[in-house]
Structure formats: structure tokens, C-alpha cells
Amino acid sequence: xxxxxxxxxxxxxxxxxxxxxxxxxxxxxxxxxxxxxxxxxxxxxxxxxxxxxxxxxxxxxxxxxxxxxxxxxxxxxxxxxxxxxxxxxxxxxxxxxxxxxxxxxxxxxxxxxxxxxxxxxxxxxxxxxxxxxxxxxxxxxxxxxxxxxxxxxxxxxxxxxxxxxxxxxxxxxxxxxxxxxxxxxxxxxxxxxxxxxxx
Amino acid sequence: xxxxxxxxxxxxxxxxxxxxxxxxxxxxxxxxxxxxxxxxxxxxxxxxxxxxxxxxxxxxxxxxxxxxxxxxxxxxxxxxxxxxxxxxxxxxxxxxxxxxxxxxxxxxxxxxxxxxxxxxxxxxxxxxxxxxxxxxxxxxxxxxxxxxxxxxxxxxxxxxxxxxxxxxxxxxxxxxxxxxxxxxxxxxxxxxxxxxxxxxxxxxxxxxxxxxxxxxxxxxxxxxxxxxxxxxxxxxxxxxxxxxxxxxxxxxxxxxxxxxxxxxxxxxxxxxxxxxxxxxxxxxxxxxxxxxxxxxxxxxxxxxxx
Numbered sequence: 001x002x003x004x005x006x007x008x009x010x011x012x013x014x015x016x017x018x019x020x021x022x023x024x025x026x027x028x029x030x031x032x033x034x035x036x037x038x039x040x041x042x043x044x045x046x047x048x049x050x051x052x053x054x055x056x057x058x059x060x061x062x063x064x065x066x067x068x069x070x071x072x073x074x075x076x077x078x079x080x081x082x083x084x085x086x087x088x089x090x091x092x093x094x095x096x097x098x099x100x101x102x103x104x105x106x107x108x109x110x111x112x113x114x115x116x117x118x119x120x121x122x123x124x125x126x127x128x129x130x131x132x133x134x135x136x137x138x139x140x141x142x143x144x145x146x147x148x149x150x151x152x153x154x155x156x157x158x159x160x161x162x163x164x165x166x167x168x169x170x171x172x173x174x175x176x177x178x179x180x181x182x183x184x185x186x187x188x189x190x191x192x193x194x195x196x197x198x199x
Numbered sequence: 200x201x202x203x204x205x206x207x208x209x210x211x212x213x214x215x216x217x218x219x220x221x222x223x224x225x226x227x228x229x230x231x232x233x234x235x236x237x238x239x240x241x242x243x244x245x246x247x248x249x250x251x252x253x254x255x256x257x258x259x260x261x262x263x264x265x266x267x268x269x270x271x272x273x274x275x276x277x278x279x280x281x282x283x284x285x286x287x288x289x290x291x292x293x294x295x296x297x298x299x300x301x302x303x304x305x306x307x308x309x310x311x312x313x314x315x316x317x318x319x320x321x322x323x324x325x326x327x328x329x330x331x332x333x334x335x336x337x338x339x340x341x342x343x344x345x346x347x348x349x350x351x352x353x354x355x356x357x358x359x360x361x362x363x364x365x366x367x368x369x370x371x372x373x374x375x376x377x378x379x380x381x382x383x384x385x386x387x388x389x390x391x392x393x394x395x396x397x398x399x400x401x402x403x404x405x406x407x408x409x410x411x412x413x414x415x416x417x418x419x420x421x422x423x424x425x426x427x428x429x430x431x432x433x434x435x436x437x438x439x440x441x442x443x444x445x446x447x448x449x450x451x452x453x454x455x456x457x458x459x460x461x462x463x464x465x466x467x468x469x470x471x472x473x474x475x476x477x478x479x480x481x482x483x484x485x486x487x488x489x490x491x492x493x494x495x496x497x498x499x500x501x502x503x504x505x
């Protein structure tokens with residue numbers, strides 16, 4: 001009896017030390033949730049861009065119907081993107097993440113090509129409806145950039161907590177959390193390649 | 200089992216982690232973040248760094264923006280700059296808006312109009328909460344139809360005035376903001392104090408109930424618990440809670456064992472530290488001049504050039 005009594009405080013102490021904030025349990029859980037939220041915002045903004053495309057294609061078609069190739073590539077890239085629905089659970093897989101990033105990148109470059117082609121059609125450029133859509137597209141691209149940056153920062157913070165001592169012990173043995181994949185610098189190949197200029 | 204595993208892995212982990220820390224620290228040292236352009240301080244609703252506005256126009260606009268905030272709660276501000284010094288317009292604009300924290304926390308109802316002279320660029324940065332009213336398309340139309348034509352004619356004060364009035368008009372068309380949310384510091388401080396008081400109480404109770412007869416052991420156990428509980432609000436508060444509990448337990452234990460008195464003195468002690476902290480928290484919550492309310496921006500808005 002006395003023996004048990006003597007051990008009770010020690011056990012309690014050990015329990016408290018294990019769950020106390022210093023070991024990062026709450027911090028890790030919070031960061032995990034925050035990265036998920038940041039990822040949802042990224043998806044949300046990409047979705048917003050995908051939703052703009054049908055209208056944009058319609059308007060451009062009205063003025064520049066024979067730019068079929070460019071329009072087709074936009075529609076195709078959008079279909080590719082629509083096929084990928086990444087939940088916060090799925091992004092733990094680096095391969096799926098990579099695929100998502102590539103698909104979005106292709107849509108971005110298809111849209112860029114479309115916007116370059118559009119320059120040849122002054123009537124289209126003067127169309128108020130097209131200008132509205134163009135500004136929405138620009139705004140959405142900008143929102144994507146912001147959402148991506150926030151996700152990058154949040155994942156960096158989360159990955160640091162997963163790797164640093166002593167929170168890495170909690171992450172590894174208690175919560176079984178692993179580092180999350182992050183965006184790479186917008187597709188190195190595309191950045192390294194100089195833009196094509198044709199006359 | 201888990202504990203043993205922890206002990207086995209920790210020495211290697213420590214070495215690896217310290218190496219990592221060192222590398223990171225060195226990397227940080229050499230690759231110090233180069234934020235090209237500094238965000239100017241928020242000195243008022245009109246921050247005219249490029250010197251575009253005559254004083255009377257500036258004060259009229261400032262009064263109009265103030266009236267708009269009084270009516271709707273939206274915070275609209277203007278920044279003019281001589282140059283971006285190579286930084287992308289959208290990046291800088293977003294940085295200014297999030298640094299100034301225009302709009303209120305939770306409603307995110309701020310708008311920034313940014314005019315840069317050398318690059319000849321304009322941007323309207325719209326807070327999360329106003330994206331539905333001042334949409335990208337509407338912001339873009341304001342820039343295209345109100346601001347750019349006047350800027351092209353060299354009438355900068357006119358263009359800015361027309362732009363700001365169009366922004367206000369768009370916002371007032373449909374939008375009514377909820378009442379001002381309270382300043383963000385107050386709830387945080389009071390919850391910290393609550394945790395502190397709770398930590399001392401619980402720590403004392405546990406220390407008295409569970410430990411052996413020796414006074415110091417009781418005190419130590421109690422303070423460890425208080426420390427653990429209060430640490431979630433910060434290291435300083437944790438240490439304070441631990442010290443308070445230790446002192447409280449020693450004091451209670453040395454008193455003649457009368458239950459009545461013990462309970463009362465416990466309550467007496469309890470409100471001791473909060474008063475000192477409360478004074479501090481209230482003192483820091485001052486509101487002088489114009490300042491951002493904590494609004495956030497997600498990159499909405501439009502840009503244009505002339």
C-alpha cells in the first residue's frame with residue numbers, strides 16, 4: 001500500500017511530462033490541421049480557375065474560332081486537371097502530388113499561350129466581357145500564387161516540427177506523422193527554358 | 200515501452216538534430232531574406248510617398264475614407280510610391296496589404312489602392328471579405344475606366360480621387376459590415392490569466408493530495424503540474440505558475456491544520472497575480488490614430504498600367 005502510494009506521483013508526473021506542451025503534441029496536431037486548411041485553399045483557387053475556363057473559351061471562340069489548336073489544348077489541360085481531386089490525405093503521397101503539380105502547370109502554360117494568341121484580335125481585346133474574364137483569370141492566378149505561398153510556408157513549418165528534436169519523437173512514435181511534400185520552384189524545366197518568340 | 204524506445208534513440212537523434220540546426224542556422228545567416236522594398240509605415244489612410252496629391256485633396260480623400268469606415272467598417276487606404284525597385288507589383292501589393300492589416304480580423308474588409316509612378320502601374324488589392332462585392336472584374340473596370348484614362352492625361356490627383364470614390368461607391372452599393380469586432384489582444388490575455396490561475400489551483404490541489412508528507416516534495420510536485428498546465432500559454436507564465444504554487448503549498452503546509460482557514464487563504468492568494476497582469480494587458484490595448492484592424496488578403500483584386 002505504502003509502496004504504491006509512493007509510486008503514484010512519479011507515474012502521474014511521467015504522464016504529465018509526456019503530454020505536456022513541450023513535446024509538441026498540440027503543436028504538431030495544430031500544424032497538421034493548418035497545412036490541410038492551406039492545401040484546401042490551394043485546391044479551392046485552382047478549382048476557381050478551372051471554373052473560369054469554359055466561359056473564357058466560349059468568348060474567345062466567338063472572335064478567334066480558327067485558333068483551334070490553342071483552344072483545344074486549354075480544354076484538354078482543363079479536363080486533365082478536373083480528373084485529379086486531391087484530398088489532404090492524398091497529398092501525403094509525393095507521386096500524386098507531383099502529378100497534380102504537372103497537370104496544373106500544363107493548364108497554366110496552355111492559358112498563357114491562349115492569352116498570347118488573343119493579342120492578335122483587337123476586337124476580342126476590346127470586348128468588355130472578355131476583359132472581365134481576363135481580369136478574373138489574372139486575379140485567380142494571383143490568388144493561386146498567394147495560396148501556394150501560404151501552403152509552402154505552412155508545410156515548411158510543419159516539416160520542421162516533424163524533424164526537429166524533441167518534437168520529432170512525438171511525431172514519429174506517438175502520432176506517426178511524416179514530412180509532407182511541398183511545391184517545387186514552378187517546374188524547373190519550364191523556368192530554365194527560354195520563351196519562344198516567333199514572327 | 201515507449202519511454203525506453205525514446206531513451207535508446209535520443210543520443211543519435213540529438214547529434215543529428217544539432218547538426219541540422221547548425222546547418223540551418225548557417226544557411227539562414229548566408230541566405231538572409233532579401234525583401235527588396237520596405238513596406239512604408241501606415242501613417243494614415245493616405246500614404247503619398249510619390250507626392251502626387253496636393254494637401255487639400257489628400258485631406259478631403261482621407262476624410263471621405265474615414266466617413267466610409269464609420270459607415271460600413273471597411274478600411275480603404277491609398278499608397279503611392281515612386282518605384283517598385285524591381286519587385287513584382289502583385290507581390291509587393293499583397294505584402295503591403297498584409298503588413299498593414301487593413302480591414303478587421305475575421306471580416307477581412309480592407310482595400311488597398313497602390314499607385315507606382317516609375318513602372319506606371321496601378322493595383323487594387325481586395326481583402327477576403329470584400330472579394331464578393333469588389334470582384335476582380337469590378338476592380339479591373341475601375342482601373343480601366345476611371346483611373347487609367349485620367350492618369351494618361353497626367354491628372355493624377357483626379358485619377359486617384361475618381362478611383363477611390365469608385366471603390367467606395369462599389370462597396371457601399373450592397374455591403375454592410377457587421378459591428379467592429381473587439382481588439383484581438385484582450386481575449387488572449389484573459390485566457391492566459393485564466394490558465395495561470397487554474398494551473399496554480401490544480402497544481403496546489405494535486406501537490407497537497409498526492410505527495411508524501413514532506414513539504415518540499417509536495418511543493419515540487421504541485422509546481423511541476425502547474426508549470427505543465429501553464430506552459431501552454433508561454434514559458435514565463437509556466438515558471439510563474441510553478442513558483443506561485445510552490446510558495447503557496449509551503450505556506451499552506453506550515454499553517455496550523457485548520458481546514459476552514461486553508462480553503463480561505465487559498466482563495467485569497469488566487470487573485471494575487473492576475474491583477475498585475477491585467478493592468479499590463481489593458482495598458483497595451485491603446486488605439487491612437489489610424490491602424491489596420493487585422494484583416495487578411497488572399498490576392499484578390501486587379502492590376503493595370505498606363
